[in-house]
Amino acid sequence: MEGVDLNGKVEAGAVEELGGPTNPMVSPLLTDLYQFTMAYAYWKAGKHLDRAVFDLFFRKNPFGGEYTVFGGLEECIRLIANFKLKDEEISYLRSVMPTCEDGFFDYLREIDCSNVEVYAISEGSVVFPKVPLMRIEGPVAVVQLLETPFVNLVNYASLVTTNAARHRFVAGKSKTLLEFGLRRAQGPDGGISASRYCYMGGFDATSNVAAGKLFGIPLRGTHSHAFVSSFMGLDEITDKALRSQDGSRTCEDFVGLVQSWLHKLQLADSLSGFFGETNQSELAAFISYALALPHNFLALVDTYDVMRSGVPNFCAVALALNDLGYKASGIRLDSGDLAYLSIQARKFFCMVEKEFGAPGFGKMLVTASNDLNEETIDALNKQGHEVDAFGIGTYLVTCYAQAALGCVFKLVEINNQPRIKLSEDITKVSIPRKKRCFRLYGKEGYALVDIMIGEDEIPPKVGERILCRNPFNESKRAYVAPQRVEELLKCYWPGDSHKPREVLPSLSEMRDLCMQHLDQMRPDHMRRLNPTPYKVSVSAKLYDFIHFLWLSEAPVGELL
Amino acid sequence: MEGVDLNGKVEAGAVEELGGPTNPMVSPLLTDLYQFTMAYAYWKAGKHLDRAVFDLFFRKNPFGGEYTVFGGLEECIRLIANFKLKDEEISYLRSVMPTCEDGFFDYLREIDCSNVEVYAISEGSVVFPKVPLMRIEGPVAVVQLLETPFVNLVNYASLVTTNAARHRFVAGKSKTLLEFGLRRAQGPDGGISASRYCYMGGFDATSNVAAGKLFGIPLRGTHSHAFVSSFMGLDEITDKALRSQDGSRTCEDFVGLVQSWLHKLQLADSLSGFFGETNQSELAAFISYALALPHNFLALVDTYDVMRSGVPNFCAVALALNDLGYKASGIRLDSGDLAYLSIQARKFFCMVEKEFGAPGFGKMLVTASNDLNEETIDALNKQGHEVDAFGIGTYLVTCYAQAALGCVFKLVEINNQPRIKLSEDITKVSIPRKKRCFRLYGKEGYALVDIMIGEDEIPPKVGERILCRNPFNESKRAYVAPQRVEELLKCYWPGDSHKPREVLPSLSEMRDLCMQHLDQMRPDHMRRLNPTPYKVSVSAKLYDFIHFLWLSEAPVGELL
Known part of the structure; x- marks a missing residue:
């Protein structure tokens, strides 16, 4: 200059x-x-x-x-x-x-x-x-x-x-903090300013695309419940092919590969009793998302039932991606008892890692995002949890307290x-x-x-x-x-x-x-x-x- | 169309x-x-x-x-x-x-x-x-x-x-409601949106000039404490002339006219004991404001002391304006016990009307504006007050509750x-x-x-x-x-x-x-x-x- x-x-x-x-x-x-x-x-x-x-x-x-x-x-x-x-x-x-x-x-x-x-x-x-x-x-x-x-x-x-x-202080330096507040902010400018200043105050990324463009803030985001419920079943997926990460080969039936993994999960001794039939429209949504963005597969797992459907469906897709050289990113929990569910999900991931020798599977990223604020994060810390990243919206950007x-x-x-x-x-x-x-x-x-x-x-x-x-x-x-x-x-x-x-x-x-x-x-x-x-x-x-x-x-x- | x-x-x-x-x-x-x-x-x-x-x-x-x-x-x-x-x-x-x-x-x-x-x-x-x-x-x-x-x-x-x-509901239909929240709003857009939507929800006017221009909302505003304290004394006022409202004559020494009214107020039997020496820099500020905007004289009376200085100074200026055919608008209270002070000010205005035959003086507009919200307006209503207009900021526009x-x-x-x-x-x-x-x-x-x-x-x-x-x-x-x-x-x-x-x-x-x-x-x-x-x-x-x-x-x- x-x-x-x-x-x-x-x-x-x-x-x-x-x-x-x-x-x-x-x-x-x-x-x-x-x-x-x-x-x-x-x-x-x-x-x-x-x-x-x-x-x-x-x-x-x-x-x-x-x-x-x-x-x-x-x-x-x-x-x-x-x-x-x-x-x-x-x-x-x-x-x-x-x-x-x-x-x-x-x-x-x-x-x-x-x-x-x-x-x-x-x-x-x-x-x-x-x-x-x-x-x-x-x-x-x-x-x-x-x-x-x-x-x-x-x-x-x-x-x-x-x-x-203050949210960074209570969450600790090792956690990833994501600002997800645009929809609840006090107007458009409230949303854009929140993204900018939350980044300044120690957040790692925002979901707000306009703020990302204006200020160069890292962006994060995957999919919503509506995406999951917009699918009716596996027969909706017509193009089932997925090229491997290194481009060396193509899996012609990724849906079949996922289904075979889901079957293996169902039969695994250590996982038996965890779940029965998973929701097939959720599975279709996850597979579609993975087919589109195999490098960055992070699934919202609470649309139907976290442990009986979302997590097993996620693991089946993640293991299939793993076969093709991709590394799934993790899951997002948006309701329920986040401490309990994150611990249960972590256990499941660790068991999958052990059972199928999927390296690093136990370290799968768990993001939590339901009405979080300083108090709830503090309470989660006191209870113990397995959340790696917090997505925080309303309470953060409107300064609700x-x-x-x-x-x-x-x-x-x-x-x-x-x-x-x-x-x-x-x-x-x-x-x-x-x-x-x-x-x-x-x-x-x-x-x-x-x-x-x-x-x-x-x-x-x-x-x-x-x-x-x-x-x-x-x-x-x-x-x-x-x-x-x-x-x-x-x-x-x-x-x-x-x-x-x-x-x-x-x-x-x-x-x-x-x-x-x-x-x-x-x-x-x-x-x-x-x-x-x-x-x-x-x-x-x-x-x-x-x-x-x-x-x-x-x-x-x-x-x- | x-x-x-x-x-x-x-x-x-x-x-x-x-x-x-x-x-x-x-x-x-x-x-x-x-x-x-x-x-x-x-x-x-x-x-x-x-x-x-x-x-x-x-x-x-x-x-x-x-x-x-x-x-x-x-x-x-x-x-x-x-x-x-x-x-x-x-x-x-x-x-x-x-x-x-x-x-x-x-x-x-x-x-x-x-x-x-x-x-x-x-x-x-x-x-x-x-x-x-x-x-x-x-x-x-x-x-x-x-x-x-x-x-x-x-x-x-x-x-x-x-x-x-909700603020309109608690204030009642007869009161004037002014939105004063721009400075405390959540960003510029928060301020502009607040002015627009508060008007929609039943407010009468805003202080926000940009919103007035954008949406045609009526504007209101007079002066701040800084205006009052920016004056040191009456000798600062060099151009003391004021033309009468109908343009028929000019008072060459409006400062002198105000001083003579202040003297009369001090000597009036019914007002004796209410006040002694008023603050002269406040008086200078009021006179300057009246000289500039004689059609719209509304004074903030709490910079030094509402009843011992602000209200008597206001009345002296208002009575002088009255001599020249102008009708003063009223006062604004921005601190203290609004119920008590509004009642005291009203009493003073009524006594001035009676003592000096100033028609309508008792009906002088009293605006209140200090950290008001639904609860404080409700409390004022329960105590009894003489406030005609409420200027509401922070709690209204940030939806603090x-x-x-x-x-x-x-x-x-x-x-x-x-x-x-x-x-x-x-x-x-x-x-x-x-x-x-x-x-x-x-x-x-x-x-x-x-x-x-x-x-x-x-x-x-x-x-x-x-x-x-x-x-x-x-x-x-x-x-x-x-x-x-x-x-x-x-x-x-x-x-x-x-x-x-x-x-x-x-x-x-x-x-x-x-x-x-x-x-x-x-x-x-x-x-x-x-x-x-x-x-x-x-x-x-x-x-x-x-x-x-x-x-x-x-x-x-x-x-x-």
């Missing part, structure tokens, strides 16, 4: 073309009306160019956990890189704001984000409440227009990435004057000022604390003690001498400041960063039950400033 | 152009990979043209209720009206299915939905579990490709429309052979056959029962007794002599059947239909606590057939 230096930054002034947001519906109009009415009021007051600094942050980690993964940054940057109101959009705004002066619409026509600066934490990072994920600085009227789309783009992306990371993250966008400074948002609810008081944020790491490589400081303060240094204060609890403070210091907010959109800009990483780079960050978290922050809150702090100087400003802004009550 | 007859149908063969889905990301690739692998297996087996009938339905009403509103149909029809795989999409599929034969991709290149038929219930209708919302008939390989996008498009649309209808609807898409017939999907869970057994569905109404105009019959059966007639059987409980059955019979499934996409096609109604027509349907529901089905389930039934003949097929397909167990 031209204009990109060795540190992964786009040089000041260098041109790197950034396309628009993934969803073409993301436009400057995808915002709340009040952003435009406020822009008009700012403009009328001659205040629209006032230089404002806003922080985008959330107040509470989702899912009862103590961490969040940041997603959605790239989409925000793509929006501002292409932020321009079209004539027809201006005409529409004129129609809904009929009392506004013409000059305002001329102003709107001119605005873009060339004088907006965006600092942000790297996408895919583990993040915590109150610390700005993004700091947006620019003319107040323009930055306010960005509030709604930025919060929209970050909220769900971060929520679903976090949900994926908590369907929204509460990211907010708060004014922290205007014309160099720090601003605070007060609230009777102390957790809703915002942290004023333009700030820098750092993550301090301890000896064992774990992250210890995040600290926010005023922009003009001296940053924390490796090996030097610094006092970290809880911003709203005066008694909570601690000295930290970090072994490593990481600055969190980096410049992703320099406006006209002529600073170099961070390159947007690829999805798989963000996924790697996410995995690395999760590994750097102390295990007690990650556990599902009563996790320890990660510490978020401010410098002593910022602490004092917050409380000075708070007192000066809060009205003094009068007990009447 | 040419080719549309008097009954609102598009004549067979008439051309009515249907644009693509609202979200351009909805394409034939927005589906699960297994739909394509199955299509390949069907094609390899020479089975891809087999005529299949699928039902799209759900099994359980959401939110613990006993009704659902059907949404998403128009988007499905727009998808199939434009269903064609592009060359680059075919190339991508070829890359992810490398072992498939070339002929298959030639076949994919040719497919469209010209031989698919879609029958559906009208969008906006109240619907119930097990009754097909849509019946899709066509070549099995093509119809399977539609499964994922159809279910995706219907699930969230129906869920959020239902959620909106239940983030997914479980629509499914099941094969019910192939090549005229009825198919059943069995399950150990009786609620998951599908109802086989190509069916017709009717809603039977009683004397008082309420809907009594929905009944499904085989396609070749005689439909129910007004005044004639018909036996309605619960499909899975032999003891539950009742005779009904309907006063009115409504056929539910209508032809929305005739394929090449040369039948006339229903015209897609406008959003406001669907909203009207939804309101009308909700009114036709017996109140005990609608109530929030322990609602009565609405009855869904099958004809005696269909009942017998289901159980005949079930027995013939289910494996006979053996107790070992």
Whole structure:
């Protein structure tokens, strides 16, 4: 990439073309009306160019956990890189704001984000409440227009990435995790975003073809119950020939070969009593699927009866494929007691391996996919199971356990004057000022604390003690001498400041960063039950400033 | 519209152009990979043209209720009206299915939905579990490709429309309901869809400008806390002049006029003790907003202190506007005890009306908007409040109480052979056959029962007794002599059947239909606590057939 230096930054002034947001519906109009009415009021007051600094942050980690993964940054940057109101959009705004002066619409026509600066934490990072994920600085009227789309783009992306990371955590690193949520997602964009961000949060693949194409995510999928029940019987299969894997020979009657294997399975001593007559339309479906895709035979075995029909039918087809040099992939269970059925299926596979000397048959892949979520996977783990891969849909992509993250966008400074948002609810008081944020790491490589400081303060240094204060609890403070210091907010959109800009990483780079960050978290922050809150702090100087400003802004009550 | 007859149908063969889905990301690739692998297996087996009938339905009403509103149909029809795989999409599929034969991709290149038929219930209708919302008939390989996008498009649309209808039910018909959810929605499409379907479900307006433009939904919005805190004081206001509403005169010092009103309010006997010094930066923000938009002055009054600052500041500005012939709109409360604060604010407005003879001041609009949902509105109703309009976001648009609807898409017939999907869970057994569905109404105009019959059966007639059987409980059955019979499934996409096609109604027509349907529901089905389930039934003949097929397909167990 031209204009990109060795540190992964786009040089000041260098041109790197950034396309628009993934969803073409993301436009400057995808915002709340009040952003435009406020822009008009700012403009009328001659205040629209006032230089404002806003922080985008959330107040509470989702899912009862103590961490969040940041997603959605790239989409925000793509929006501002292409932020321009079209004539027809201006005409529409004129129609809904009929009392506004013409000059305002001329102003709107001119605005873009060339004088907006965006600092942000790297996408895919583990993040915590109150610390700005993004700091947006620019003319107040323009930055306010960005509030709604930025919060929209970050909220769900971060929520679903976090949900994926939590599912990965409970499933363990050795399992394959498949995102199967498109049909239950909250709309098409919900489905496509879910696939993208679940991959970032640690999933291995998706069933969503559009997302696979857009983002290069690996795809997975075989067949449904409808495929099985669309077959009536073996006589439907007319072309019964299958070439061997190496192309050296052709089995002219693959159906007969499968039937002979089914017969052998029925007669095998170790398997006797497991099953009798299997369902012949299911067998026809399996054979048809194997004839079409012999390299990738994975069968859904629960349409009629898993152990009495699906698994034996699968094994007969898999053994016949084995004769021709193909290796079947495995089975999928989509109902019933997944722990029990996976164990029974595994036993059956092992017995087949032993009985017929089919190498590797016992290691056949077992995928499970019925209404899975963190709790059911945890329960399966406790019961013991033989599932290798989990296909997860509804609960994952709709974030069923908590369907929204509460990211907010708060004014922290205007014309160099720090601003605070007060609230009777102390957790809703915002942290004023333009700030820098750092993550301090301890000896064992774990992250210890995040600290926010005023922009003009001296940053924390490796090996030097610094006092970290809880911003709203005066008694909570601690000295930290970090072994490593990481600055969190980096410049992703320099406006006209002529600073170099961070390159947007690829999805798989963000996924790697996410995995690395999760590994750097102390295990007690990650556990599902009563996790320890990660510490978020401010410098002593910022602490004092917050409380000075708070007192000066809060009205003094009068007990009447 | 040419080719549309008097009954609102598009004549067979008439051309009515249907644009693509609202979200351009909805394409034939927005589906699960297994739909394509199955299509390949069907094609390899020479089975891809087999005529299949699928039902799209759900099994359980959401939110613990006993009704659902059907949404998403128009988007499905727009998808199939434009269903064609592009060359680059075919190339991508070829890359992810490398072992498939070339002929298959030639076949994919040719497919469209010209031989698919879609029958559906009208969008906006109240619907119930097990009754097909849509019946899709066509070549099995093509119809399977539609499964994922159809279910995706219907699930969230129906869920959020239902959620909106439930919020309308609890708020009552007299309140104004505003959808404010864009920033918390599950992605951009989630936000845009929410605005559209909440309007359909009975909301009055949205804050989402893009949705307003796309669908003609009324827009609402004023200003945020950031607007208030962006002002430092009255000296920021340089242009203080305001022309009167009728244009006859100009107040050169509107700031002075407001200050004099604030002084009068402070001195008024009836208001004394209510407040002392108000926040001057808030006052500056209100004045600036009023100077910009004097026709539409609605102020957010909780940035500092509702009763000690926000409401008096608002009243001073509103009274000054009143002097110039403008009528202020009202206030918005976004925190605190909404019941108490709305009552206090109302009292204050009434006292101002009385004290200063400001006509209509007591009826000032009070909007509330902090984390509202069905429960909080219900609680407000029980406590008593003075809120006129509710602005609802997170809980509404993310369907927080239940983030997914479980629509499914099941094969019910192939090549005229009825198919059943069995399950150990009786609620998951599908109802086989190509069916017709009717809603039977009683004397008082309420809907009594929905009944499904085989396609070749005689439909129910007004005044004639018909036996309605619960499909899975032999003891539950009742005779009904309907006063009115409504056929539910209508032809929305005739394929090449040369039948006339229903015209897609406008959003406001669907909203009207939804309101009308909700009114036709017996109140005990609608109530929030322990609602009565609405009855869904099958004809005696269909009942017998289901159980005949079930027995013939289910494996006979053996107790070992």
